[in-house]
Amino acid sequence: MTEPTGHILQMSGITKIFPGVVALDNANLAVREGHIHGLVGENGAGKSTIIKVLAGVYGRDAGEVVIDGAAMAAMTPAHVHAAGIRFIHQELHLVPHFTVAESVFMGQELQGWFGIKSRAMAEAAETFLKETLNAEIRGTTLIRDLGVAQRKLVQIARALIDNKARIVVFDEPTAPLASREIDQLFEAIARLKARGISMVYVSHYLGEITSICDQVTVFRNGRDVGVIEAIGPQDTGRMINMMVGRDISDLYPAKAHAPAAALLRVEALGDHKHFDNIDLEIRRGEIVGVAGLIGSGREELVDTIYGLRQPAAGRMLIDGKPVRLASPAAAVKQGIVLVPRDRRQDGLVLGMTVADNVNLASLEDVSRAYLINRPAAAKRADALAAKLDIRPRNVDTVARLLSGGNQQKVVLARWLATGSRLFILDEPTVGVDIGAKVEIYRLIERLAGDGAAVIVSSSDPNELIGLCDRIVVMLRGSIVANVDTATTSLDALIALTTGGELHEGAVA
Template structure:
């Protein structure tokens, strides 16, 4: 262990938080000591974000206690949590591009002088703080838009700490949007804060960062703290992964007896000039190909580019040997690409419309005569799709808003099945759906592949990817770090690859 500390900077004990139909926290506990960096890890949905919002006073828990500096807060509110010295550094920057560094650091907490704002004093204080506390030389008159992502993150840190009252700093995925060389600047700044006795809660999916910087680590799973690692060593990543997963592959995944055909989809040197670059992938017809990656890996941006929602700045895409132009979503659909989006309620459906209206949106021209929709033909097609996908209720006139998450996802899929697409892109296909609906969606994906479609699945759930995919490409910081074949696909190995834990382990044995 990297040092024992007797005091507690904050303690959350037996916290319960319930949302309609979901127990997000089920007796979760967490404590952080002064002068330590305490890691908090867990899969998506484990309760990490919820407990941070409880600590911030944004959510009021149904049970449990909150103590900061030994004092109980009942209730904890944003104001009294801030007064107790707790500061939060979120993934989003919330900085104004045309503000200077000084203006950004002091936004909302400006220093007044006899003739108005004490601009010179604020600049001196901002530059001194950035240099002495965070270890970076940055002119106070530099515009935010003219500095790099790591410098912007440190300006965000300075803004939270400039008043000098911070005792606890919560870093929530601070390095997600940063490139590898930029991460070191943030790591060095955190180490300096630790030496000043500030308690730090470090929340990250990147296990290589957790093992690099943290003194202790708490693992959350399904709304509870399931493991506390009192000693952090270079080789604990596999144990962290095991604690995070805590489950075996479920029996509801379909049997895979397919033999994929020839390469149908080629992606060569694809880049958007910002989030990812140099992507080379080949996908066979009848293959289910997974794309794994954390927030900031470029995974979501790659999916959007393949569907024409983002512009590619470099590289090419071809299908069955023919070049594909993915400049708009409409053009992508014309060329056989369809997307089942990650946010189905906002991007995939018109919630006020019926199942029939949503399911036939992509085939209006096929169901129309003389400019008018042939309702009888559209109804017949919808009823066929309802039966094929087992959409419930089995009513074409049902309003989509009132369907369950799983049935809403089926309606999105029904629209594209009616279109006879050649490439199906599933982006987080089972987020917010129950276990039964997941099993049905996986079976549908398997059937698409059996019929010879190219299927891409972008997902943050490693269990899902291992359960349904033939191969998985792992993205880290805008590039494909490796591709794992089905024979080698294991949940712990995939989690290690996406979090960088395997790189850490390989480096230790080099």
């Protein structure tokens, strides 16, 4: 099955530099003809960047791309399409009120003298879906009436309908799917393989990688750190080792905080949609991690605790008293604050200055008779900017111009100004450079040391183990484990979050 065949795609020495960040550093990716090639790595390892370079969305700063023996000089999306490379993006990009046939043939509709040949298109789409993807979907059905898995198949059919695809790149195709639907998708992928189409399969789910891929390239810190041939379930541990590396030592502060009395209790909380039956307790001076992949319900749970979403069942207690948080404003009144995952959208008002953003949640403190005392406001913002080392130090800078790490510090400074007691940090270090990361970790440790309760929701297992006292692991809407970080290995945590099969480390 793995007899050596030629490479259909070779990307070598690819370097991509963004202002301030080296996203790809001399990275390589080689795909054999007719094989399914897995691509794994943690967030920020460079997977999506190299895919975007391949798609022609990003230009490369150095390196060579060879497709089927021919070097690609110019790479625009049109060139890449002409070379037979197709992308199945994570988002479906379908028009809900179009029929299946119209969606499959979008941009290349069959037209005759009397207009669009609907019937011919519907039949062709049905045949194609049946023969190539083993899917029974009627061509006249509306997209909105299809399930997510079927929509995924329609999306794949659209990429392949012209029969010119040589390489198909799947980006996290199973994230929104249920397990039964995943089987259907895998069957379709197997059919494509049988037709000799080569594939690149990007996924966080290591269990999927080991079951359908032929080889895997592991990315870390913007470069490929190894290729595993003839991959199987026995390679999970090795893959995790390669993804994580062994170079994380002084990133995390010593845990000096001491958990005290319970502050927040969550009982049987659920929204009947993304998560259910969640029990959780957070004590003062404690840092609790929440782990889970996209779609595990982790984000929705965090939003619900902050009052951004309303639960359908269960309740929350603060200091033993039941509370109902109808809005973030109510949460802030209770001393609960959120550092949101989408910093640029939800974290700060990008068009306002640093000073305004810092003071936004506690304007009363710097106002007299409802008029803002501008010197006082600037002074407090200055003090917090100095404390958190926000750069540039000028608090009149517009927040949009700050780097990710400094923007995150502005959000934290805002909540420090309000004297909060429960900090919910959602992906606190995404898009933050390593130096600022260390500072933010120190700050989080100091919050807990000062007696605040902290929830860290993150997709970075290193961060959770390095920072938290306990980690609750969510998988498809429920808490599947509640582990003590002192006795949990990184590999065990990753295995728990990905639903992979690896049983070492204590599972409480």
